[in-house]
Amino acid sequence: MKKYAAIWFKLASNELQQTFVNKWTNLLFLLGKLVRLATLILLIVSLEHAVPSVAGFQTQQLRLFVISYTLIDTVSQLIFRGVYVFSNSIRTGSFDLDLSQPINPLFRALFGKPDIGDMFFLIPLGGVSAWLLRSLIPELGFSTLLLSGVVLLDSLLIAAAFHIFVLCLGIITTEVNNTIMLYRDVSRFGMFPVAVYPNWLSLLFRTLIPLAVLFNLPAEVMGGLVPSVPIGVSVVLSVSFFSISLLAWKRALKEYSSASS
């Protein structure tokens, strides 16, 4: 554990140095993300003026969901960025080198490339979130805090599971770009409460593709709303998703045949 922490800090410090080497590119990326955030906020605030309620929520409460989605999405990109370049490391064979080293290859593939740019993005994002949510989150008692911790953990486990599934597909097809973007597109549905979707889709998002657990629950628990999935169910879902993803990874590694022979 201590060894892995040391490795992660070394990786992160290398990434930080690289970020500064390519400072202009990273600055422009940051700007792009800010523009996207600003437009999104402009849209939901305009909507608040036009429509009083959406799918049983006051339109203003959509802010909770949009912010919860944006924060969780950014944090999981920050942590799991390595997944995005995984196909490259398969194709160039650098995954072979990782495999030959005394370190869990899943660790390297999943956490090996923390996105420092997103760490910087979290700062303005945090500020904007606090401002937008100032009147929407009641004072949090101990039990709410505890529950928030639990649902956040569930959310991260599900996010990790999805990313591991993408890695598995990457090993089998030597391709992740489209899969990870597919994940991002599907996960974008989590920007709004799953109740806005048709019943069958909403059910899907509470079970097989648990976007409700991934993005909605933290918003609902902190905003004092009725959870879209019972907390107990969310724990069972996230633990089983995560376990299945680990099994899939083991399986995929076994299938792995190198890029060139």
Added chain:
Amino acid sequence: MKTAAIVVDHLSKHFKVYKKEPGVWGSIKSLWHREYETVKAVQDISFSIDEGEVIGFIGQNGAGKTTTLKMLSGLLYPTSGEVSVLGYTPWERKPDFQKQFSLVMGQKNQLWWDLPAIETFELNKAIYDIPDNQYKKTLGTLVELLDVADIIKVQVRKLSLGQRMKCELIAALLHNPKLLFLDEPTIGLDVIMQKTLRDFIREYNREFGATIILTSHYMDDVKELCKRAIIIEKGTKIFDGELQSIIAKYAKNKILSLVFSKPVQRSDLEPYGEIKELTQDGTNYTATLLVGRKSATASASKVLSKLPVQDLTIEEPPIEAIIRDVFADTKRS
């Protein structure tokens, strides 16, 4: 008696490859239907290697060298057969095993492109659990042997290919591996850098008693470093033994490349050897001769004294030519 570092027993590896029909229609058809064929990359290979041996893996592109290396280092599961490396089964990928070997691939890099090599070294220090004092000592030795004290603090992308390869080697050797897999370590390097690396590899073997498996396209690499060679062709082992005996048997000739300052006649060259090529286009006058291995030096000095020679090199015949001959022989027998 020496102990075996590697024992390989009836090892095979088969791949499935997809066949594509040409053209747009073929591509569209391949959307829902694909035909696969099985490629036997490695077919029933057995051998054993002693501790401290330096052994050459020779074969043409796609012969199965790299596939074998990948199985020995645990990257690929074999289709069938048994392998024991340092007493471990490689594809279980036990950390204790991984800390004892290293894999260097000439065409692949582990160095961080935008950062100085030293940052990658520090990362490997953490990955391989190398204690501080051992790290410092090993790094010092390697840096001195390869003469790269200044280079390791320069951004990797600003280094030449040779400098980068030196740093790759250091990154791979920091944990003092007992076993080293070198896959085309000198590929793309100039002649001087090739020699530097060869000297270093020999030195490393002598100093640390490491077992080394080397694959290379360059006959010189193998000839200078390895006593024993294994030749692989089409996935099967066609030779295993003293390298010297193949060279004596199959590489009977050396290649003499000549550049002249003035035109020469075909008849002037004929006494010295078999003429492979002769160019006389008014500006360039060059020739390539095949000369007997034993008489090569004598022929060269005769040519030098009799003809207007501007430049002269003596080379080993290309590895492919030797393999072809060995292969032809094994098929005949």
Added chain:
Amino acid sequence: MTVATYLQYFKIYLAQTFEYRTSFFMWRIRQVLSLLLSLFFWGSVYADTATISAYTKDDMIAYLIITNLVFNLVAATSLNSLGSFIYSGELSNFLIKPQNISLYLLSKEAADKLQNLFFSLLEAGGIWLLFQPQTSISLQSLPLLGFFIILGMGVTFCIQLLFGAIGFWSPDTWGPRFLFFTLMGLTSGTLFPLDILPSWFTSTVALTPFPFISYFQGQLALGRVNSDHLWSSFLVAAAWLVALGITAAVVWKKGLKDYDSHGG
């Protein structure tokens, strides 16, 4: 340097699309998904209100399907990696052969657009049948729609050339691209009609080339463009096309010159 050369490039790139079939299917699924997300969300918003800024639910659904279809044609591109293609020196392999680089890029784009047209029409048609918006699309507007789609393609092609040209001088080709195309994605009007946002936003965007990526075509199809608006929009779009075209030509000329001089 004959038509046959570029026809061959066209064929190769068309075939290549189907070669990476996982990529290909995933890409199509992604297109459909992002459209469905918009449709479901807006559908749910209309549960509690009849109109938003003069759009009924049916208008909104028709608008979203049409603009997404147009966006797929106008903005989707095979030239995303043009910048690194240039900077890495790969371009040299093309320059030494007797062929015209812009015609080559055009053939590549054409192949990409053709398969996009085919599949986008299928997808949009399917989704239209699924949601059945009760809106009349005037058939007379179709030739005009086609004209503005081609105009939009011209504009995006020039923009792609310009961003690619960064590669002549700098390896940092991704940052500017990302910023620009994020901006374009948000202001092209595929996520929501631009005129539901405050008017300062809409009128600012109207001066950029972005509305011609899909928003304007959507308005045209819904019959919301009167003849004055049509002419002024045409002038703005044509001005952008000419300005971007000339800039791209000048920048590329300069770029190719510098490229040769630093050895490629």
